[in-house]
Amino acid sequence: MIKELPIVECIARARIPTTIDQKQHTYPEIFLHLYKNNKDNKEHLAIVFGEDIRSKSLFKRKHKDETQYERLIRGAYIGKLEPNRLIADEYKGEKLQFDEETGELIPNFTTNTYNKKVPVRIHSECFTGETAWSARCDCGEQFDLAGDYILKHGPSSPNNERHGVIVYLRQEGRGIGLSEKLKAYNLQDLGKDTVEANLLLNHPADARDFSIASSILLDLQLSEVDLLTNNPDKVKAIEIENKLKCVSRIPMVPLSWKETSNEIDYVDEDEHGKHHGIKSKEIESYLRTKIEKMGHLLTTPLTLHTNTDASSKSIE
Ligand SMILES: Nc1nc2c(ncn2[C@@H]2O[C@H](COP(=O)(O)OP(=O)(O)OP(=O)(O)O)[C@@H](O)[C@H]2O)c(=O)[nH]1
Ligand SMILES: [Zn+2]
Incomplete structure (x- = not known):
């Protein structure tokens, strides 16, 4: 069955110098892409590692009279921005070419987009876990781990720039929104689990739609990804026949399980050789x-279960 995909358009892109990878003192730059779409009115994002991963819709000429300055300002340029630069489509001997009819970028061998297989994380917004230090879930940790993984395992280009993408979907609370999620938290404190709480509030256990993520990855002209997730629904949901393939799934093992699992090799250890994951009774029940x-x-891991039958279960 061919999936009906949302139409996405990258409306702006900007370079973000980062604070990540501090141990190696490389501080990589990432490129934040902001998207609009025809399905919801949210601004979804793609956090792109690799300057040469190019959004089709961003680079496309908006109209015949679009100026070079307008293109520079919305981020549709090649090379680097520097004071007094005036031309977006040319840089150090490279020149973009466009289809006169459609305004689309014509790929050529100097200005081609990066389209090899890259690691991808599809991440859903979590204000509580990413901003308010919540120990009810591991979203903040997973977000950081995805960046660490890309910087360690993402394929690199001759200038040592790693490639990968974190698609950041504005689907707070698995799609039910922050206010409903806060109600769900109160139900959880009343003894319900995360699924029961959603159902009691008349929401599905998971109200998310990952099709916008597929559209964004296709817009970035990627066709093969390694998906960082434990969620089998995400793998199924993002694949698009003959266009987008999830070649492998990379498990996201909670950091606090590190002592019982040797699956993470991309996280910096402290001076005692330890990792510090989230430890709370809420995260245990969430996981x-x-x-x-x-x-x-x-x-x-054995500690997660009170009942011995379940404790020996290995789901992979
Ligand atoms: N409704 C609800 N949403 C929650 C709760 N805890 C976290 N979330 C939301 O769950 C989502 C977490 O999703 P992800 O980490 O992207 O994905 P996942 O389905 O957990 O799968 P992974 O890729 O394995 O992490 C975010 O939107 C959070 O806001 C909860 O208790 N109730
Ligand atoms: Zn969370």
């Missing part, structure tokens, strides 16, 4: 529910 009720592909 347990994901594994037992949402089919997440994690091998459960």
Whole structure:
């Protein structure tokens, strides 16, 4: 069955110098792409590692009279921005060419887009976990791990720039929004698990739609990805026949499980050789529910379960 894909358009892109990878003192630059789409009115994002991964819709000429300055300002330029630069489509002997009819970029061998297989994380917004230090979930940790993974394992170009993408979807609370998620948290404190709480509020266990992520990856002209996730639904949801393939799944093992699992080789250790993951009774129950009720592909460590039958279960 051919999936009907949302239409996405990258409306702006900007270079972000980062604070990540501090141990190696390389501080890589990333390129933040902001998208609009025809399905919801949210501004979804792609955090792109690799200057030469190019968004088709960003580079396309908006109209015949679009000026070079307008293109520079919305981020549709090659090379680097520097004071007094005036031309977006040319840089150090490279020149973009466009189809006169459609305004689309014509790929050529100097200005081609990077289209090899890259690691990708599809991440859903979580204000509580990413901003408010919540120990109820591992979203902040997963976000950081995805960046660390790309910087260690993403394919590199001759200038040592790693390639990968984090698609950041504005689907707070698995799509139910922050206010409903806060109500769900109160239900969880009343003894319900994360799935039961959603259902009691008349929401599905997971209200998300990952098709916008597929459209964004296709717009970035990627056709093969390694997906960083434990969620089998995401793998199924983002694949598009003959266009977008998930070649392999990279498990996201919680850092606090590191002592019982040797699956992470891309995280910096502290001076004592330790990693510091989230430890709380809430995260235990959050992860347990994901594994037992949402089919997440994690091998459960013994400490996670009170009942011995479940404790020996290996789901992968
Ligand atoms: N409704 C609800 N949403 C939650 C709760 N805890 C976290 N979330 C949301 O769950 C989403 C986390 O999703 P992700 O980490 O991207 O994906 P996932 O389905 O957990 O799968 P992974 O790729 O394995 O991490 C975010 O939108 C969070 O805001 C909760 O208790 N209830
Ligand atoms: Zn979260």
